[in-house]
Amino acid sequence: MTLVDTDWESLAFDGLPDELVGRLRRRLWHSSVMSGPSMGRTLRSRLVRAGVDDVRCEPIALCFTGPEDAGGVVGFVEPGTLEMLLAADATPEPAQRTADAELTADWSAAVAAASTRGELLTVLTMWVVTGVRR
Secondary structure, eight states: OEEEEEEEEEEEEESSOHHHHHHHHHHHHTSGGGOOTTHHHHHHHHHHHTTOEEEEEEEEEEEESSHHHHTTTSGGGSTTHHHHHHHHTOOSOHHHHHHHHHHHHHHHHHHHHHHHHTOOEEEEEEEEEEEEOO
C-alpha cells in the first residue's frame, strides 16, 4: 500500500511578513479547514501500529516560487481561495468574520506584492509511506 499526505506544520514562506504568516497559521490551525495538520509525518507510525510490514517513508520537500505554481497544493496562495476556505469554516460571530475579512485582504495583498517582487517562496513537506499488509 502507498499513502501520501501533507505535513501542514512544515509549511513555510519567504517574502511575506512573519506577523501575517503567524496570523494565518493561528487562524487555519484552529479551524476545521486544517484538521490533522501533522497527518503526513504520522503516517509511518500509524501503519506500524496497524501491523503493516516493511514500512518505509520518504519526505518530499515541495518548493513553489509563485501563487500559480503553489495553487494546486497550497491553494490559499491563489487569489480568493483563502476567503473561500475561511467561509467554509464560517462562524456566526461578527468579530471573527471581520477578522477573517482583514486577514484575507492582508494575505492577498502580501502574496501579490511578494510575487510581483519575485520574492514569494512557499515550502511544504509531503510524506510518501509504503508498506505491505500480510
